[in-house]
Amino acid sequence: MELIPYFEFVLPLIFFVVAFVYSSIxxxxxxxxxxxxxxxxxxxxxxxxxxxxxxxxxxxLGSYNFLRNKHGKLSIILPFLISAIPFAYLGGTLHLSKTTFLWVLLMSLIVVAVRIYFWKNAGFRLDLNHQKKSSSL
Known part of the structure; x- marks a missing residue:
């Protein structure tokens, strides 16, 4: 039983809204x-x-616009791209049972929620602006 009737027509619209909102951040x-x-x-x-x-x-698309507008450096992002893309597809090719898949999904979303709401000071900051501040001595 489907929860949303005609989901094949509604789902792409919802995906577009999700993509728009997520890519904006x-x-x-x-x-x-x-x-x-x-x-x-x-x-x-x-x-x-x-x-x-x-x-x-x-x-x-987001990364292209980010780099095109000079908000980052490819030399910093490239190691993540080189490692993340192949391993993401490797993970996507794993064949898990439905129960295992849903449990892994549930646990990963719980970990993300805990990280967002309870672990506030885990970020880091990169200074991509290499302009030296002049000191007046």
Whole structure:
């Protein structure tokens, strides 16, 4: 039983809104795509690769605009890209049972929620502006 009638028409619109909101703050929205697809009852064999592909598309567009507007340096981002993209697809190709997939999804979303709401001072700051401040002596 589907929770949303005609989800094949509604889901792309919801994905567009999710992609717009997430990309406006520099994210891809992968966890939201995954949750939405599970809610509407899509096969757990399709969800990881579809979510990964959507996330990669939105993140690529956001990264391109980020770098084009000189908000970052490719030399800092490149090591993450080189390691993240192949391992994300490797993870997306794993075949898990539906129960295992849903438990892994639940646990990862709980960890993210705990990180967001309870672990506030775990960030770091990079100074990408290399202008030297002049001192008046």
């Amino acid at each position: 520099g994210l891809g929205g992968g966890s939201s795509y995954t949750a939405l697809m599970v809610i509407v009852g899509m096969s757990t064999l399709v969800v990881p690769m579809m979510s990964l592909s959507l996330n990669l598309f939105v993140s690529t």
